[in-house]
Amino acid sequence: MSGRNGWSTVFEVDALRLLVTVAETGSFTAAAARLSYTQSAVSRRIATLEQRAGGALFERLPRGVRLTPAGRALHRHAVEVLDRLSRAGHELAVLHAGQGGLLHVGAFATANISLLPTALRALEDARPQVEVVAVEGPTDALLRRLVDATLDIAVVSDYPSGLPSADGVTTTVLCEDELLVVLPRAHRLAGATTLDLRELRDEAWLQSAYGDRPTMLDDACARAGFTPRKIIRIAEWAGKFGYAAAGLGVALVPSLAAPAVPDSLVLRRLSDPALCRTVQVALPATPLPAALELRARLHDAVPHR
Known part of the structure; x- marks a missing residue:
């Protein structure tokens, strides 16, 4: 919906949650009690939602309410939207806690022979819910991707002509190669x-x-x-x-x-x-917890000579 009937994101989520709760409880009064609203507030919000939806969403019965055909159609989508938002919230929570989510990792070619795979194996054993997306490339390309936020961590080197500058990227020395x-x-x-x-x-x-x-x-x-x-x-x-x-x-x-x-x-x-050459780990200004853990695993994976 757009224009005068457009929904603000906050109201849309709140309204859909209210719709689902009223449908589950079968009454405005019970939905109000579950959501800590007043009964009159629930009635007003449902009336506003019905106005925006273009028609009645509930039949008012002597005892309680039930969904109309239009209400059932919107209810089906509301359940799906709320479920997706819930899963998104969970995914973000585990991502920021370093427990899961996607981790985009880059490395130059010879770091992918043993150093990075050894560290990734250790990370997977410790954090199996972290899903790694790995790319290979030269150092300058990897640093550009860190700046562009398409990588979360990269293994780079100062060969052949030193590390190029990259805004907001910090590096930590891993080893001399x-x-x-x-x-x-x-x-x-x-x-x-x-x-x-x-x-x-x-x-x-x-x-x-x-x-x-x-x-x-x-x-x-x-x-x-x-x-x-x-x-x-x-x-x-x-x-x-x-x-x-x-x-x-x-x-x-x-x-x-x-x-x-x-x-x-x-x-x-x-x-x-x-x-x-010097091998280094490069991170953006605000690294993910999983990226910090992988950096520690990389230090552990450095061969002892």
């Missing part, structure tokens, strides 16, 4: 404990980055005094591992990705201390 080199087990340097990047100057390198912006590999090679002989562009980690296992190239791999490295490959440390 060292970049290692992945080699085939048959590689001539696979038995070394730590490698100098210059020992790999003749290798082909597997990486996913495109464009003119320098990558961490470019910066590291420049510090070591050489330019990669060959770059093979492979977007997904599974593809990089496949190429490396076939002896077609080597790659920098975050230590967070170690659980996904197949047995045909080995990870080795590099002597360059700059080959490291």
